[in-house]
Amino acid sequence: MLGPHRYGKAETRLVRVHRDGDTHGLVDLNVSIALAGDLTATHLTGDNSAVLPTDTMKNTVYAFAKRHGVGEPEEFALLLARHFVRTQGQLDSARVSIESFAWDRLGPHSFQRRGDHTRTTVVTVTRAATQVVSGLTGLVLMNTTASEFHGFVKDRYTTLPETTDRILATAVDAKWRHLSDEADWGKSFQGAVDAMTTAFVNTYSLSLQQTLMSMGTLVLAKRPELAEIRLALPNRHHYLVDLSAFDLANENEVFIAGDRPYGLIEGTVTRDDAPPATAEWYQ
Incomplete structure (x- = not known):
């Protein structure tokens, strides 16, 4: 018997430079996505008709970073999780986990990696509720x-x-x-x-x-x-x-x-x- 399961793309590394004039912004993320829903067929028979490729998830991260920009990690995680649940009817939930690596500004386009801690975000979106951690x-x-x-x-x-x-x-x-x-x-x-x-x-x-x-x-x-x-x-x-x-x-x-x-x-x-x-x- 198949028990609880999910799948996704883990640790998509994303660096987004916001080039707003001469002073640039920098966001450095590690994005992991996990999807769950009606995926029994792919486990039991290899039928992939309900499977969104994990490569597509990776591409979505990069495309959304360009189209929407990247602000706070919670905002970006909510955007991604809601997209997958909204566009993939076979899914019950999407979980987006983000590690955010901070950089201190040294100049208009110069930065130094801050090493004291790593910020984390986990957003879970289901058909009924949204949870932000x-x-x-x-x-x-x-x-x-x-x-x-x-x-x-x-x-x-x-x-x-x-x-x-x-x-x-x-x-x-x-x-x-x-x-x-x-x-x-x-x-x-x-x-x-x-x-x-x-x-x-x-x-x-x-x-x-x-x-x-x-x-x-x-x-x-x-x-x-x-x-x-x-x-x-x-x-x-x-x-x-x-x-x-x-x-x-x-x-x-x-x-x-x-x-x-x-x-x-x-x-x-x-x-x-x-x-x-x-x-x-x-x-």
Whole structure:
């Protein structure tokens, strides 16, 4: 028996230069499209009469970038998803996921790639509803103090010492679901980022879970257009170096930055009256 299925074109790389006079604009995207609907025949018998080629999806991305231009990633994703559902009667839904790579302006037509994080967007359009999820990945944050970790469960395998002063560092992956398909997308995105970083800075942390809750709560307090936010916070461990062999005291000054393994804290903060999601949104 055939279970749930979808197909599409993954990771179409798009760079769009907007040549408005002498000062150019630059948009750099990675676009993935997934379509679902009445596609049983192609799986069971190889009948492709309902299959829009994935190459056509790629061409649509480039053609729409020329015809319509590319503004906020949410706008472009909505445009593409609505097009596929509207023009392909055999489809039930279209999901468009976008990674947006930021460039800082150096001059009228010169740019420098920004590497601190990647903006993300996932738009799902069905016959009945539209869902917009924005987010980011790889936002690296660190507090060099104002973090403790103690009072935890201990068993025969526990070797971790308790601490009342530690480095707290993470690389934030976050996704937040919008209440509607209309918003000032750029302002909303930056507002959510500002709220997350503000909460990270101002929370005296007794656990990374507590910090996660503070970040999500402030985002929802500051951004009324959002229904909920999902955060994944890897704990980028920093281990104090033992300098006693050199007759040196290490008073929380010299650390080894750990790579693997790492703790991974995940959680969702939801508005009390938030309507349910219309499609999966944080996987």
